[in-house]
Amino acid sequence: MVFKDLREAIREIDKWGLLRRVNVPVNPELEVAEIARRVMYSRGPTLLFENIKGFPGWRMATNLFRDIDTIKRLLNVDRLEDIGERLIKPLTTPPPLGLTDKIQSLYDVIKIGMYTPRKTSRGLFMDNTIERDGFDKTPIPKIWPLDAGRYITYGLVLSRDPESGVSNMGVYRVQIIDGNRAIMHWQIHKRGHMAWWKAKKTKLKSVRVAIAVGSDPGTMLTGALPVPYPLDKLLFASVVRGSPLDVVDLDGVLVPSNSEVVYVGEVDTETLLDEGPFGDHTGYYTPPAKYPLFKLERVYYRDDPIFYFTVVGKPILEDAWIGKAAERIFLPFMRMLMPEIVDVNLPPEGLFTGGIAIVSIRKIYPGHAKKVMLGLWGLGLFSLVKVIIVVDHDVNVHDIGQVFYAISTCVDPQRDVLVIPHAVTDELDHTAMEGGYGSKLGIDATRKMKVENYGRDWPIEVEPDPETIKLVDSRWREYGIS
């Protein structure tokens, strides 16, 4: 099933027994966030708050992406890798020779074309408008006590590239200053920032931006996916949904028609303000840094609107499952660029692209593990990963015990540890020399070939005698152990 919008997905989650409605009045200031965190830490249900203090008629929702199984059900797939393969498979399958293969291959290519978003003249979000002080009239939450203010924490920030017209859609937090002004926290490596930077370079005074809150699960998830430019993010959302997304042209910005709330305005290319502090994905407050001003012009919202929000902090919260989904969806892309890659694990406690990645490879030649590290550090948002551990193909990257064993038995630190100083890092990493500028650590935990191993053969790994295995198997009950 492809969900029409957020409310249909919530209704379905309710049928699955995974929704809790909260009817007592709750305060968007700190209270909803505290409830959300407790529920997320205990792997609890999706929440729908139906009585928001100070905002009659509004509802708030969170924890839609409550775990990987729920995400798979919401996207109607058994494996999240299948989503990446929808794009990769037609490009990587050998050219068809037989007629049936040719028809199948043509169908796969046509299917990509069928995902093209469709323009509609009227969005579902156009039921109501607010012309002034829209940020004060919508239930935007405050998440942590020392946050600089209220934040839109799961807004799909929509813009278009000023040169190519390609659509961007990123989940970037938005700090509210007052009823009509906010600060746009798009970090330097993100596509929204790139569009803004191009506009600034060509002396444009502003970039048109819409912030959409609440859409169907596939579109919402896509906002947080590191889709490389110039792939159109709305096209990618259609691929993730498995069906074309309906969009509305709002003064040049294409906006998902099924959005619950849409804030429209522009981001100034000249005015930079102190954004933060904000209690971040790291579990620490990120100190203030300069980000551009967003000037709100109008708010659109549906009848009976649902305002979607999330909370970030020490893992594991909802963002961890979103990160895991991104890891799985992009694995086919990584394998296309580096076919030696077998599997990847970005553990939630490793903070995803901000932290630690474990990668298994089918090793063929000396120095192979370092080649993979360097390749990954050159690959889109993977370039922000601080620590990469490379292991052999037979190590299960999701079993941290196996990874530790590989490090203990295959790593000679002076040979296998690579430190790259003065490199690009995640701007949230407070350990770096400066915001976004620090160092990298690579650990080659693969078994070493003779040339890598100071000219010595790699030792033989212990294996039991096959005849004795058979004997013990056949006599196992006799021993009376289990």
Ligand SMILES: Cc1cc2nc3c(=O)[nH]c(=O)nc-3n(C[C@H](O)[C@H](O)[C@H](O)COP(=O)(O)O)c2cc1C
């Ligand atoms: C809950 C949540 C909040 C996020 N907040 C921000 C943010 O404030 N700024 C930012 O640059 N990225 C943020 N991200 C990460 C981006 O959404 C992610 O890097 C995505 O790839 C951005 O889209 P883009 O690659 O098209 O720019 C957040 C992700 C999640 C899941």
